[in-house]
Amino acid sequence: MNAAAPSSLRLVLTLAIAGLVSGVAIIGIYESTLPTITANKARELREAVFKVLPGVSAMQQFAYRGGELVVAWELAKDEKAVYGGYDDEGGFVGYAIPGAGPGFQDTIGLLYGYTPEKNLVLGMEILESRETPGLGDKIYKDADFVGGFGALSIEPEIVAVKKGTSSRPNEIDAITGATISSKAVVRIINETHAEWLQKLPPPGAEPPLAESAGSGAQP
Amino acid sequence: MKKNESYDEFIKGIWRDNPVFVQVLGMCPMLAVTNSAINAIAMGMATFFVLVGSSFLVSSFRAWIPKQVRISCFIIIIATFVTVADYTLLALVPKVHKELGAFIPLIVANCMILGRQEAFSSRYPVRLAVLDAMGMASGFLLALFSLGAIREILGDGALFGISLFGENFEPWVIMILPPGGFLTLGIILLFFNWFRLKKDEFLADVAEAERGGN
Numbered sequence: 001m002n003a004a005a006p007s008s009l010r011l012v013l014t015l016a017i018a019g020l021v022s023g024v025a026i027i028g029i030y031e032s033t034l035p036t037i038t039a040n041k042a043r044e045l046r047e048a049v050f051k052v053l054p055g056v057s058a059m060q061q062f063a064y065r066g067g068e069l070v071v072a073w074e075l076a077k078d079e080k081a082v083y084g085g086y087d088d089e090g091g092f093v094g095y096a097i098p099g100a101g102p103g104f105q106d107t108i109g110l111l112y113g114y115t116p117e118k119n120l121v122l123g124m125e126i127l128e129s130r131e132t133p134g135l136g137d138k139i140y141k142d143a144d145f146v147g148g149f150g151a152l153s154i155e156p157e158i159v160a161v162k163k164g165t166s167s168r169p170n171e172i173d174a175i176t177g178a179t180i181s182s183k184a185v186v187r188i189i190n191e192t193h194a195e196w197l198q199k200l201p202p203p204g205a206e207p208p209l210a211e212s213a214g215s216g217a218q219p
Numbered sequence: 220m221k222k223n224e225s226y227d228e229f230i231k232g233i234w235r236d237n238p239v240f241v242q243v244l245g246m247c248p249m250l251a252v253t254n255s256a257i258n259a260i261a262m263g264m265a266t267f268f269v270l271v272g273s274s275f276l277v278s279s280f281r282a283w284i285p286k287q288v289r290i291s292c293f294i295i296i297i298a299t300f301v302t303v304a305d306y307t308l309l310a311l312v313p314k315v316h317k318e319l320g321a322f323i324p325l326i327v328a329n330c331m332i333l334g335r336q337e338a339f340s341s342r343y344p345v346r347l348a349v350l351d352a353m354g355m356a357s358g359f360l361l362a363l364f365s366l367g368a369i370r371e372i373l374g375d376g377a378l379f380g381i382s383l384f385g386e387n388f389e390p391w392v393i394m395i396l397p398p399g400g401f402l403t404l405g406i407i408l409l410f411f412n413w414f415r416l417k418k419d420e421f422l423a424d425v426a427e428a429e430r431g432g433n
Contacts, residue, residue: 022299033310134392
């Protein structure tokens with residue numbers, strides 16, 4: 001080595017400056033992408049709600065506070081939300097309820113539409129899943145399975161049965177080759193439903209669409 | 220001469236020293252995210268951006284970075300570029316970002332990138348370092364894409380999500396599962412090594428013939 005070893009101060013300074021510049025760069029990119037990322041997430045959620053509740057044109061977010069369901073766009077930390085869907089005339093159509101639970105590989109997150117009036121599940125949409133490509137991912141790629149959640153009775157609960165053997169209104173065909181994943185979806189809906197059923201107001205007493213909600217453009 | 224030299228720095232990463240097929244580096248993203256062509260390209264582009272950006276900075280500051288803390292400095296630089304790539308993908312293509320998941324932040328640990336900084340960028344001028352990085356990153360992108368395309372065609376009967384063979388094609392599901400990655404990579408490596416062996420034999424034959432001719 002022809003140069004003398006640099007002093008410790010120089011080493012510390014080099015790393016400190018590198019860290020500082022890197023920190024500023026990271027804050028910069030975080031701040032500049034945050035609005036787009038938030039908007040993307042809000043749009044995804046809105047699309048999912050409209051998908052699981054057919055005929056809905058406006059939505060608002062509810063939280064369960066003080067023993068009743070109230071309209072709440074801002075959520076406290078760890079607070080769970082459900083979404084109310086309304087048609088063109090502002091009439092209540094149903095709830096879109098998010099749920100999550102263990103699947104075959106990782107957590108499956110989903111959203112399902114529920115109408116208390118008829119006590120039916122109206123639709124189901126997988127929001128996140130890492131199920132096996134080609135097998136478990138049929139829980140959102142298989143149109144028959146996803147379509148099976150349109151007008152499905154949830155009384156007393158949904159039951160996944162072997163393909164082609166569903167006969168009762170609360171039975172759904174599991175996917176061949178993805179039985180664990182399909183049963184996980186059904187179990188998540190049942191568990192989420194059991195948790196929320198007590199908290200939902202009796203049919204007809206749902207909070208009306210708030211004026212400010214409009215077309216539900218808020219995040 | 221000068222022009223040839225820069226051309227060589229660029230082209231060596233694509234073919235002769237291809238980071239995947241010859242150096243066998245960066246295997247983790249290589250096997251994990253190549254289950255479809257589009258994921259492979261997104262991963263390749265993110266790696267391209269990180270590698271070229273870091274090589275540029277490392278080479279520019281190579282005189283100021285003391286030897287004792289160079290690895291930490293390289294990692295800080297690489298990690299910053301990875302974070303930028305991560306947030307940019309999340310904002311622009313959330314669907315692809317979801318599929319790639321944890322593998323974007325893991326680009327930091329891609330030994331091909333740190334290897335290029337240590338072996339090349341920290342020793343050569345900026346122009347050559349950037350050319351080398353672009354060559355290596357293109358080679359990596361090419362390797363990811365060929366693996367992703369082969370696996371998607373065989374495992375899903377599609378390319379870029381467009382179905383190729385119609386309804387009657389029975390997808391070879393194992394190709395998009397992890398074992399398919401190993402199978403495909405093994406076969407490609409086999410081809411590369413066979414090709415190299417043939418080329419060496421051919422060159423030896425030529426040399427032999429020339430000597431005989433004299």
